[in-house]
Amino acid sequence: MRKLDELKRHLKPGQAYRRADLARWSASVDRHLKELVESGTLRKxxxxxxxxxxxxxxxPAPPxxxxxxxxxLKDKSFLLASPNAYNSLGVGTTQLYDKTVVYNHKRHGEFQLGNRKFEFRMKHHFPKSLTREFLLVDLVNNxxxxxxxxxxxxxxVAEHAAKADPKLLRRAVQAYGxxxxxxxFDRALAPRELHAA
Structure with a gap:
C-alpha cells in the first residue's frame, strides 16, 4: 500500500494526467490506476x-x-475557441453552442474527454489568445x-471590417484566413484601403 501512497503524493488537485505520466511513479501503474479510480481519488x-x-x-471541481x-495533447501549444465567442463581435450571432474548438498542431477530430466534447482542428498557425481580428477571420472561415x-x-462582418484597424485585420487574414x-476581406477592405491611398 505504501507504493500507492507514494504515487498519491505526486498528484496535484485539479491536474489532468496521462497514464504515461503516472507510470514514472509506479511500477504497477495499471493496478494503482484501477485502485485510485475505484476509491474516487482519480476520475477517468x-x-x-x-x-x-x-x-x-x-x-469536487472539474479540471x-x-x-x-x-x-x-501532451503539448501546451493550442488555442481554445468556441463559436460562442463570435457573439461578442456584435455581428448578429446570438446562438449558443455546446462546442469547444481546439486549434492545435497534433490532433484532428471530435473527442469526448470526461463529460465534455472537444473538436480538435489541426492548424499550422493560430494566435496565442483570441483577438477580435482572429475572431472575425475565424467566423468567416466557419x-x-x-x-x-x-x-x-x-x-x-464587412461593416465591422471597414471600421477595424486595417493593418491588424489584414495581418490576421493573411495568417489565419x-x-x-x-x-x-479583400472586397471588404478594398474601399477603405483605396480611400487611404
Whole structure:
C-alpha cells in the first residue's frame, strides 16, 4: 500500500494526467490506476487520461479545459475557441453552442474527454489568445457551420471590417484566413484601403 501512497503524493488537485505520466511513479501503474479510480481519488476522462479532482466547498471541481487538453495533447501549444465567442463581435450571432474548438498542431477530430466534447482542428498557425481580428477571420472561415443567416452575418462582418484597424485585420487574414475568407476581406477592405491611398 505504501507504493500507492507514494504515487498519491505526486498528484496535484485539479491536474489532468496521462497514464504515461503516472507510470514514472509506479511500477504497477495499471493496478494503482484501477485502485485510485475505484476509491474516487482519480476520475477517468478517456482512455489513458485521468484527473485528480480539486475539492471545493461544493464538492469536487472539474479540471479546466486547458488542463485536460494539455494532458491529452501532451503539448501546451493550442488555442481554445468556441463559436460562442463570435457573439461578442456584435455581428448578429446570438446562438449558443455546446462546442469547444481546439486549434492545435497534433490532433484532428471530435473527442469526448470526461463529460465534455472537444473538436480538435489541426492548424499550422493560430494566435496565442483570441483577438477580435482572429475572431472575425475565424467566423468567416466557419460561417457555413453557424445557425444564423449567413448573408446577414457576412454583411455585418464587412461593416465591422471597414471600421477595424486595417493593418491588424489584414495581418490576421493573411495568417489565419482560408482562400474564400481572404477574398471576402479583400472586397471588404478594398474601399477603405483605396480611400487611404
Amino acid at each position: 476522462l478517456s482512455g489513458g487520461l485521468y484527473v485528480f479532482p480539486k475539492e471545493t466547498a461544493f464538492g 479546466s479545459d486547458k488542463e485536460v487538453v494539455a494532458a491529452f 460561417v457555413g457551420q453557424l445557425a444564423e443567416a449567413k448573408d446577414e452575418v457576412l454583411k455585418r 482560408n482562400e474564400r475568407t481572404k477574398k471576402f
